Amino acid sequence: MQLSYRRLEPDEKEQVFPPKSANVSQDRAEFESMLRGLSVGDAVTVSLDGLTERAMKRRIGQAAKSVLGLPLRYKLSADGGELSFVVREAATPRNATGDAPTPLPDAGRRRAVAAS
Numbered sequence: 001m002q003l004s005y006r007r008l009e010p011d012e013k014e015q016v017f018p019p020k021s022a023n024v025s026q027d028r029a030e031f032e033s034m035l036r037g038l039s040v041g042d043a044v045t046v047s048l049d050g051l052t053e054r055a056m057k058r059r060i061g062q063a064a065k066s067v068l069g070l071p072l073r074y075k076l077s078a079d080g081g082e083l084s085f086v087v088r089e090a091a092t093p094r095n096a097t098g099d100a101p102t103p104l105p106d107a108g109r110r111r112a113v114a115a116s
Contacts, residue, residue, distance in 0.1 A: 031063035040070065043086040045077075056083050 048056055053076055064072050072085045
């Protein structure tokens, strides 16, 4: 089989593999400013504006982690054009009393004793 190929010109390369832009950090700054005034229980709806649900969740989630340090719960609208989220309380550790964790019973695998 004969392999056919050609080297891309620099302008073609830019079209096929666009460079990472400074827009990503600008986008995050925009989301961070949106989240600054929110507290636990606040709900917001955001228009997807051409982004996928996954991309929007990722951007909002990263901004929420850095600004609020709190988890979010998401819901996509029925028509798929808007994403709503609510700020949730931070999860508390299971042993909130500060005591040392209770040791678990020996849950190791039991081996049969060989007959002698």
